[in-house]
Amino acid sequence: MNISEKRSLANGSLEMGVFGLGCAQVGGLYQAVSSGEATQTLQAAWDSGIRYFDTAPFYGYGLSERRVGTALAEHPRAEFVLSTKVGRLLRADETVRQGDEGWANPLPFRPMYDYGYDAIMRAYEDSLQRLGLSRIDILYVHDIGRLTHGERHDIHWQQLTRGGGFRALESLRKDGAIAAVGLGVNEWEVVRDSMNECQLDCTLLAGRYTLLEQQSLKPLMNECLAQGNAIVVGGVFNSGILAGGKHFDYGEAPPAVIAKVEALKIACEEFGVPLPAAALQFPMAHSAVVSCVVGTRTPQQLKRSIEWFEQAIPEAFWEALVERELIDAEAPLPQGVL
Numbered sequence: 001m002n003i004s005e006k007r008s009l010a011n012g013s014l015e016m017g018v019f020g021l022g023c024a025q026v027g028g029l030y031q032a033v034s035s036g037e038a039t040q041t042l043q044a045a046w047d048s049g050i051r052y053f054d055t056a057p058f059y060g061y062g063l064s065e066r067r068v069g070t071a072l073a074e075h076p077r078a079e080f081v082l083s084t085k086v087g088r089l090l091r092a093d094e095t096v097r098q099g100d101e102g103w104a105n106p107l108p109f110r111p112m113y114d115y116g117y118d119a120i121m122r123a124y125e126d127s128l129q130r131l132g133l134s135r136i137d138i139l140y141v142h143d144i145g146r147l148t149h150g151e152r153h154d155i156h157w158q159q160l161t162r163g164g165g166f167r168a169l170e171s172l173r174k175d176g177a178i179a180a181v182g183l184g185v186n187e188w189e190v191v192r193d194s195m196n197e198c199q200l201d202c203t204l205l206a207g208r209y210t211l212l213e214q215q216s217l218k219p220l221m222n223e224c225l226a227q228g229n230a231i232v233v234g235g236v237f238n239s240g241i242l243a244g245g246k247h248f249d250y251g252e253a254p255p256a257v258i259a260k261v262e263a264l265k266i267a268c269e270e271f272g273v274p275l276p277a278a279a280l281q282f283p284m285a286h287s288a289v290v291s292c293v294v295g296t297r298t299p300q301q302l303k304r305s306i307e308w309f310e311q312a313i314p315e316a317f318w319e320a321l322v323e324r325e326l327i328d329a330e331a332p333l334p335q336g337v338l
Helices: 035-047 059-072 117-131 146-160 165-174 188-195 217-227 238-243 255-271 275-285 299-310 315-323
Strands: 006-008 015-017 019-022 052-054 081-086 088-092 109-113 138-142 180-185 202-206 230-234 289-295
Touching: 006 289, 015 019, 015 081, 015 289, 019 299, 035 059, 035 299, 052 289, 059 081, 059 109, 059 117, 081 117, 088 117, 109 146, 117 165, 138 165, 138 202, 146 165, 146 188, 165 180, 180 188, 188 202, 188 217, 217 230, 238 255, 238 275, 255 275, 255 315, 275 289, 275 299, 289 299
Parallel strands: 019 052, 019 289, 052 081, 081 138, 138 180, 180 202, 202 230, 230 289
Antiparallel strands: 006 015, 088 109
16 A cells, blocks of 8 residues: 555545544654654655644644644645644643643643534634644544543533534534544544434544454444445554554553454564554555554654555465454455465
């Protein structure tokens, strides 16, 4: 697979590159990134042919959007696809400190959850101003879900439904202000629930359809294909454990996950396939998937991820994973080399 390939949303409103840049890390996720370093990474992405960029107000409390907008302003607007997110409003707050919620150098604004009609409209306008751009292509509802919000989930869900959050997104889409709406979440169940409330064009689903985890395959992925809700895959390394790290789902990996990763590593070694390459390529085989967003902190990391994404992997490798019950037998497999 080549990063220059493109796939279209079912509604025909957008054509997206199969490889996109996730911009949380240029907003200082876990480690400080200087303005110069962020600019270099964003320019390296453009020079590599990447034309899809995903950001959010939450990333660095506005820092990522500012940096992404500044970098992309140098290029013709029609040549790239940009997504950001709604569901949080940023309020000026001098108590913000380095390390808050994992952001190494956040701007002095405190994110406040609000999924209501007025908040969605305000968040959209605020993002335009931070980006310094005239248009956002995709708006994702960020971090909605019962696992994310716990006992407050019902409150936020009511804001999205009865409170008009989904209606605001539909209005922006109808007016042509944005091309597509969806969710940006780590939980597949809330995607299914949302599809009963709003016509979603695409969903950024992080960590829930990966080489390591396919529980969402039959309940969600196939239904998304049927209803035209395209999937942008995020979190393909499951918080790093599929790329040499130790974390899974933003925390310590449980024994069962560690054991499965070890089994995947053995298969990779037998076929001479880097585990991160397999992790990047596996979800792209599903027909519901249009793109994969990968976060990176440096041009060097980006170059390595692109090499993994484009590396040839033999069909026998994927077949071996099925035989060893390491991936779901009903999961579509990448078209490997013979």
